[in-house]
Amino acid sequence: MSPGEIFVWELMGTAMLTLLGCGVVANVTLRKSLGHNGGWLLVNFGWGFAVFAGASIAAPSGAHLNPAVTLGLAVNGQVSWSQVPVYLAAQLIGAAIGAGLCWAAYKMQFDTHDDPAGTLGIFSTGPTVSSAPWNLVTEIIGTFVLVFWIILSPGATGGPDGVPEFGNAALGYAAVTFIVIGIGASLGGPTGYAINPARDLGPRIAYALLPIRGKGSANWGYSWVPVVGPIVGGVLAGLLALALPVH
Structure with a gap:
């Protein structure tokens, strides 16, 4: 697959991911939305089904949608390092587009929301208890679980042109949802x-640029945590999987 094709599929898939993912948080958060107070499980x-939709669209490129996945697969030898910048650029731009x-x-729910300064959480993440080192640990562990599972999931093999083919039996990309x-x-x-990283940074950039009435800070001081943590978790997953004798 050419770099241009990878870019287009990854951009479209990641845009769908953040459109639906940020959308469910908006539905739960904004007061004049039918999903208001829908809760954490909603x-x-x-977000799980947003991943399914985005991955299904981006299937031709391997459906990474995530720099941590791309880097984990590259470390593991399933993706060419020459393709990594293309994946990362598409994922970041796509994530910002989806958030927009x-x-x-x-738009109308944002305009009539009674806490416009508290809308960053619709787009990007933040800690419930602020402690950069431990917040970083949480993101490393969570991302490690995701990428390690992707690499070792049944039927995952290196496909043509370095694009991985995920087996996941009959579930397909629904397995990633779970x-x-x-x-x-x-x-x-x-x-x-x-x-x-793209899912957080792309929408955070979009939030900073969008004309949201009364919006608060984009909290750039925290923004490095959901970038560095997932990258570390993804790379560790790729390295550990590479060291396993069964892989």
Whole structure:
């Protein structure tokens, strides 16, 4: 697959991911939305199915949607390092586009929300208890679970042109939905489980640029945690999987 094709498929898939993922948080958060107060499990399920939709669209490129996945697969030898910048650029740009579309879908709800300064959480993650080292640990662990599972999932093999082919038996990309929901339900409480640098940074950039009435800070001081943590977790998963004799 050419770099241009990888870029297009990854961009479209990641845009769908953040459109639906940020969308479920907007639905739960914004007061004049029918999903208001839908709760944490609705957010978990929404993000899980957002991953399914995005991965299904981006299937031709291997459906990484996540720099941590791309780097983990590269470390593991399943993706060429020459392709990594293309994946990362597409994922970041796609994530920002999807977040912008989410804002457009909920524009009137944003305009009438009674806490506009507290809307960053619709787009990006943040800790419930601020401690950069431990927030980093949480993101490393959550992302490690995701990438380690992807690499070792049944039938995962290196495909043509370095694009991995995920088996996951008959479940296909629905299997990824379950692991993302599981991570959110089990490990998402402390930081909101970014587990994806593009998913957090792209929408954070979009939030900073969008004309959201009364919006608050983009919290750039925390923004490095959901970037560095997932990258470390993804690389560790790739290295450990590479060291396993069964792989």
